[in-house]
Each structure stands twice: as C-alpha cells, then as structure tokens.
Amino acid sequence: MTPTIPDHLARPPILFIHGAANSSGVWKCWRRCLASQGWPIHALDLRGHTPVSNFDLSHTTMSDYADDVSAYVSELPTKSVLIGWSMGGLVAMMAAARGHASACVALAPSLPTQRIDLSIPLRTGEFTSVEYGITSSDPHDQPAMPDLDLEERRIALASLAKESRHARDERKRGIVIQSLPCPLLIVNGEKDTAWPSHLYDNLWLKADRLSVPGASHWGLVLNRRALSSVIPQVCSWLQYQL
Numbered sequence: 001m002t003p004t005i006p007d008h009l010a011r012p013p014i015l016f017i018h019g020a021a022n023s024s025g026v027w028k029c030w031r032r033c034l035a036s037q038g039w040p041i042h043a044l045d046l047r048g049h050t051p052v053s054n055f056d057l058s059h060t061t062m063s064d065y066a067d068d069v070s071a072y073v074s075e076l077p078t079k080s081v082l083i084g085w086s087m088g089g090l091v092a093m094m095a096a097a098r099g100h101a102s103a104c105v106a107l108a109p110s111l112p113t114q115r116i117d118l119s120i121p122l123r124t125g126e127f128t129s130v131e132y133g134i135t136s137s138d139p140h141d142q143p144a145m146p147d148l149d150l151e152e153r154r155i156a157l158a159s160l161a162k163e164s165r166h167a168r169d170e171r172k173r174g175i176v177i178q179s180l181p182c183p184l185l186i187v188n189g190e191k192d193t194a195w196p197s198h199l200y201d202n203l204w205l206k207a208d209r210l211s212v213p214g215a216s217h218w219g220l221v222l223n224r225r226a227l228s229s230v231i232p233q234v235c236s237w238l239q240y241q242l
Helices: 024-036 062-073 087-097 150-158 165-173 224-241
Strands: 014-017 041-044 080-085 101-107 184-189 208-212
Touching (some): 014 024, 062 080, 062 087, 208 224
Parallel strands (some): 014 041, 184 208
16 A cells, blocks of 8 residues: 655745845745645745845846746756745745745735837846835834834844846836746735736736735744734645645
8 A cells, every 4th residue: 555645745945035235144034934834835035135144136137036946946856836036036936936946925025018118227236125115124113114023123134235226227127027837826915005906907927916904024934913913815826726
C-alpha cells in the first residue's frame, strides 16, 4: 500500500516579496502563521533591500526585481506561490507572468498597465521611506500606520530600507502585464488610502478579490487583528486553487 502523504508535505513553497523601501522583515506575522500551518516559507530581500546595504540601487529596474524572484524560485523544488505587497505585489505578478508561480496573491499591489506612458521620464537615484510619509523613527509617531500597535510599528520600522527611483518611475510610466498563466488574488484593506480597492475595479487581469475590514496599507502585512481573519481566507483560496 502506498503511504498517504500528509497535506503539508504536498503544499508548494510560498515566497514572500516585500514592498518598496522595505525588506523581508515585514513578513514576520505572515511567516509565523503560515509556517505553523505547515506551509514551506521563504522570504526574499530584493537586491539592495536589506536594512543596512551598500548596494547602489540608482539604476535598478523593476525587471531586475522580477529577475531576483525568478532566480530564487528556480532553486526551489516545485513551482511556488508568490505573495507580494505593494510594489512587491507587482513584482510577484511580473514573475508570475513569466510562468514562475502556481498562484499569485497580491496585497494592495502597484497597478500594472496595458501600455507605457513615454511622457513620464525615468530618473536615476535612490530614496527612502520618507517619501512614503515615514518621517520619524518613533513608533508612537507613525500616521501612515494608524491600525498598527506599538510592537507592529517597531517591526515595520525595523524593516525599512532604501529604494530605486528608477524603478519607482517605471511603475508610474507603466509595467505592462497582459495576462497571467496562474490564479490571482487581489487583497485590499478597507482603510488603505494609498491603494484603495476601487483602483482595481477595472483591472483586465482575471482575479479574485478579498477586502480586509479595518486594515490600512501597512495593516495588510502587520495588523495581527486583521490578519487573524485574512490569512485563513488566503489559505482557503490557495487550497482551492492548488
């Protein structure tokens, strides 16, 4: 008789992809929860995105980030589930469009486009999270993280890194994704003012949608009250798709 393989051994690996001016440390809550359920977990620091890095991001492109994901998943034993947040959600879709994912979960992702706006110039250089409204290292003074408690804010602040201005301008110009060969789930926070859910209403890519009550943009990755309900829903979606 052939032995039954436990469900968790048959699950594909999950690769987490952080957002702009950030690093893999932001996934602490997601990683702990999914690992406890038996999912094989991986979290990637995109090039130059460790909190202390001397890597020059001035000319780094969105394609470079997608290359980082492609190189990482190529070393895994089976095709991965890609879970990305904000910029990382778009990077996840870019890698998925290359055929490198069994499923893709995008948390408030930067929007892809169907055409490039060549009127937007591409600049070089680097910037920090100050451009995203994080102007203080004090966890009590974080208006961009209204739904995070102090411990969650400390995790968020410890995850910060620098970012490529060139890649940011590319996102403004437009990253073209015409279709995906795998299932896609778009997750939005109801209190997300950076990427509100209505921005995805006309998305041409076939996608399921999930709205998270009480979650801000940061709350999608670190608000443990919100994650206690959204992570089981994402897991259920994955198990149905896979």
